Amino acid sequence: MLAARAEEKLGFLARDIQASGGRALVIQTDVADRASVEEMVGRVVGEFGAVDVLVNNAGVGLSGRVAELRPDDLRYVFDVNLLGPLNCVQEALPHVPRGGRIINVSSVVGKRAIPKVGGYCATKFALNALSDALRVEVADAGISVTSVYPGTTRTSFRDNSRRTKSEKRGWRPKGVPPEKVAEKIAQAAEEGGRDVYVTATDRLFVFGTTLAPGLTDLVLRRFWAKD
Numbered sequence: 762m763l764a765a766r767a768e769e770k771l772g773f774l775a776r777d778i779q780a781s782g783g784r785a786l787v788i789q790t791d792v793a794d795r796a797s798v799e800e801m802v803g804r805v806v807g808e809f810g811a812v813d814v815l816v817n818n819a820g821v822g823l824s825g826r827v828a829e830l831r832p833d834d835l836r837y838v839f840d841v842n843l844l845g846p847l848n849c850v851q852e853a854l855p856h857v858p859r860g861g862r863i864i865n866v867s868s869v870v871g872k873r874a875i876p877k878v879g880g881y882c883a884t885k886f887a888l889n890a891l892s893d894a895l896r897v898e899v900a901d902a903g904i905s906v907t908s909v910y911p912g913t914t915r916t917s918f919r920d921n922s923r924r925t926k927s928e929k930r931g932w933r934p935k936g937v938p939p940e941k942v943a944e945k946i947a948q949a950a951e952e953g954g955r956d957v958y959v960t961a962t963d964r965l966f967v968f969g970t971t972l973a974p975g976l977t978d979l980v981l982r983r984f985w986a987k988d
């Protein structure tokens with residue numbers, strides 16, 4: 762079941778999946794809208810009988826320095842990036858069988874916040890907290906909860922991000938193609954797992970910044986925080 766707001770784009774993807782022998786259905790969904798999520802889960806259960814795997818991938822970015830963030834923008838990204846997965850988890854959970862999987866797409870910047878995207882990072886830190894609590898809560902029911910931490914990925918993410926003002930878009934790693942992240946998500950759907958990184962560099966970033974937070978501050982101050 763493919764769920765997002767842009768039904769037409771999902772239709773293209775569904776046709777690709779069907780052409781390669783798979784089964785795909787589309788339902789227009791706004792994850793921030795509880796009624797919309799309830800309808801989506803109802804359709805999934807009606808068509809497939811259960812929710813074997815839930816992938817919470819929907820997310821939006823927000824750029825801007827903390828001092829300048831607008832509360833409405835921050836509320837919007839929390840609505841999509843945190844309340845969205847929460848809505849999906851709460852609606853789906855009664856229909857997730859033993860052996861089922863919940864996969865939440867976080868980010869490496871949900872492990873170490875970086876300047877000029879602090880609001881977005883906060884949504885991913887919050888999502889990790891929900892994932893960690895939920896993982897323990899549903900373990901006895903035989904359901905796994907995986908956090909996926911991609912680094913920069915070549916999607917439309919940056920173009921779709923909210924911006925606080927017309928701040929300059931700083932340097933960004935070239936990133937990986939989305940297929941690479943999708944493969945990791947598909948692997949997590951098969952095998953479960955707790956924390957999933959996409960590249961060794963992402964893993965190293967999180968390991969290094971956790972081990973040396975003060976040094977990370979200095980490096981970010983020198984190379985990232987300037988306009």
Ligand SMILES: NC(=O)c1ccc[n+]([C@@H]2O[C@H](COP(=O)([O-])OP(=O)(O)OC[C@H]3O[C@@H](n4cnc5c(N)ncnc54)[C@H](OP(=O)(O)O)[C@@H]3O)[C@@H](O)[C@H]2O)c1
Pocket residue numbers: 764765766767768790791792793817818819820821822841866867868869910911912913914915916917918919921936
């Ligand atoms: N790209 C990166 O560098 C990067 C790095 C780390 C983590 N991530 C995370 O990866 C995930 C996917 O992002 P992406 O890179 O593929 O960005 P993207 O190209 O902007 O795609 C975002 C996806 O989220 C959907 N979405 C947004 N708001 C929604 C809503 N209210 N309800 C339902 N669906 C909604 C969009 O579909 P509609 O607009 O049609 O609703 C679209 O499918 C996000 O959680 C993002 O935070 C991205």
